[in-house]
Amino acid sequence: MTISELRKKFLAGETTPTAAVAESLSVIKEKDVDIHAFLDVYEDAMAEAEAATKAYADGKGEEKPLLGVPIAVKNNILIKGRKATGASKILENYVAAYDAAVIEKLKEAGAIIVGSTNLDEFAMGGSTENSAFGPTKNPRDLSRVPGGSSGGSAAAVAMKAVPMALGTDTGGSVRQPASYCGLVGFKPTYGAVSRYGLMAMGSSLDQAGVLSNSVADAEMIFGLIKGKDDRDMTTIGPDTFKEVSVKEKYTFGVPRSFLKDGIDPDVLELFERQLEELKAAGHQVVDIELPLFEAGLAAYYIVMPAEVSSNLARYDGIRYGARHEGKDLIDTYLESRAKGLGPEAKRRILLGTYVLSSGYYDAYYGKAEAARALMREELNGVFETVDLVVTPTAPTPAFKLGEKEDPLSMYRQDIFTVPVNLTGVPAMSLPMGEVEREGSSLPVGIQYIAPHSGENRLFDVGKRTYDQKAGL
Ligand code: GLN
Numbered sequence: 001m002t003i004s005e006l007r008k009k010f011l012a013g014e015t016t017p018t019a020a021v022a023e024s025l026s027v028i029k030e031k032d033v034d035i036h037a038f039l040d041v042y043e044d045a046m047a048e049a050e051a052a053t054k055a056y057a058d059g060k061g062e063e064k065p066l067l068g069v070p071i072a073v074k075n076n077i078l079i080k081g082r083k084a085t086g087a088s089k090i091l092e093n094y095v096a097a098y099d100a101a102v103i104e105k106l107k108e109a110g111a112i113i114v115g116s117t118n119l120d121e122f123a124m125g126g127s128t129e130n131s132a133f134g135p136t137k138n139p140r141d142l143s144r145v146p147g148g149s150s151g152g153s154a155a156a157v158a159m160k161a162v163p164m165a166l167g168t169d170t171g172g173s174v175r176q177p178a179s180y181c182g183l184v185g186f187k188p189t190y191g192a193v194s195r196y197g198l199m200a201m202g203s204s205l206d207q208a209g210v211l212s213n214s215v216a217d218a219e220m221i222f223g224l225i226k227g228k229d230d231r232d233m234t235t236i237g238p239d240t241f242k243e244v245s246v247k248e249k250y251t252f253g254v255p256r257s258f259l260k261d262g263i264d265p266d267v268l269e270l271f272e273r274q275l276e277e278l279k280a281a282g283h284q285v286v287d288i289e290l291p292l293f294e295a296g297l298a299a300y301y302i303v304m305p306a307e308v309s310s311n312l313a314r315y316d317g318i319r320y321g322a323r324h325e326g327k328d329l330i331d332t333y334l335e336s337r338a339k340g341l342g343p344e345a346k347r348r349i350l351l352g353t354y355v356l357s358s359g360y361y362d363a364y365y366g367k368a369e370a371a372r373a374l375m376r377e378e379l380n381g382v383f384e385t386v387d388l389v390v391t392p393t394a395p396t397p398a399f400k401l402g403e404k405e406d407p408l409s410m411y412r413q414d415i416f417t418v419p420v421n422l423t424g425v426p427a428m429s430l431p432m433g434e435v436e437r438e439g440s441s442l443p444v445g446i447q448y449i450a451p452h453s454g455e456n457r458l459f460d461v462g463k464r465t466y467d468q469k470a471g472l
């Protein structure tokens with residue numbers, strides 16, 4: 001069910017928050033033994049649900065747009081009084097002392113958080129296999145990954161435990177799991193949504209995003225969580241947040257040369273079919289060149305680990321994180337980090353400190369940042385002639401657990417999503433069809449990329465091409 005359908009039922013008295021939250025908890029109880037989407041389930045949500053049910057009964061249901069709606073939240077987003085581990089051993093027992101800005105806003109809107117979801121440790125990965133607490137499985141096929149790093153959030157929505165879950169997207173972590181699980185996955189413009197209370201991975205790339213069943217729901221949630229926040233200096237308000245126009249007919253740009261290597265032929269075929277549908281609806285589809293986008297992966301895997309190495313320095317067993325006493329202070333740092341952090345976190349810290357070290361800074365980090373500036377220019381140039389850029393979200397459908405042992409093959413899944421974070425623009429993944437693999441029908445997504453602050457265009461196209469067709 002979508003949020004808006006649920007909300008209508010609440011207002012019409014056809015169901016109650018008590019029933020909806022009880023249903024959420026029972027779906028989790030039944031299915032999560034196998035799927036493992038959740039790290040923590042909040043049974044005390046029932047008390048909140050009862051209060052919300054009473055508010056509807058008292059005619060106060062209209063006052064809050066999400067009153068009584070059960071949602072799930074990725075476990076790298078702080079919820080006051082709840083465990084926030086980032087799926088890392090080093091924060092295994094950490095309890096958040098305050099609400100993240102996005103949580104404040106959703107609570108204020110009346111949402112009921114029924115649990116926190118699994119992720120790759122500190123959001124580093126694309127399969128949720130890097131969680132220190134075990135992987136999440138794809139509800140469509142339990143032998144496959146749900147994507148990542150927001151795999152728990154995607155699985156929570158796909159297994160119908162909640163109509164919406166929050167994720168974070170540093171290089172595709174909302175869009176790619178949405179693609180693998182058959183959901184809408186939306187990543188806002190950098191700075192549109194406050195990062196206050198999000199565990200930082202790559203601070204210049206991170207944004208909170210939405211996993212939902214409809215574009216209209218994603219739009220509604222965005223309306224609630226966006227906005228300037230003094231606690232996050234990178235947030236942009238209405239003065240700088242200049243919306244771009246929606247149109248009757250759009251021009252879509254397809255970066256053709258980008259769509260060659262390593263893309264599953266079935267994914268490509270579904271993508272071509274979508275382009276045909278756009279044309280049939282009277283839109284224009286043109287080929288564009290984005291040569292620098294193709295270097296996006298290389299730039300991302302320098303910039304991101306550099307920021308990771310700096311952001312994760314705080315988890316040293318003294319300032320933050322579980323302490324493992326050593327024979328002296330240095331030894332305590334070493335022991336705590338060695339025991340507390342997983343292999344992917346360590347890999348990225350090593351890479352990051354390397355590219356930032358003196359002598360290599362200019363050769364790697366400086367160059368990647370320069371490439372990033374050029375990518376931004378290149379993309380702005382393209383947006384002078386097209387309204388939206390369109391690509392598949394990921395090169396393949398969901399892969400098998402354990403299939404991508406070599407980190408590089410995992411990183412390659414991010415080829416279409418990371419340029420979006422490097423340039424700070426908004427993007428959305430929408431289900432575009434399913435492919436058959438060994439008896440399973442696996443969803444795959446199409447990605448629409450809009451200019452800076454062009455969210456309304458994404459929602460407009462999404463509602464016209466997806467919601468309407470799906471009868472939402
Ligand atoms: N898969 C990407 C990575 O491993 C993206 C992660 C993310 O967006 N948090 O870095």
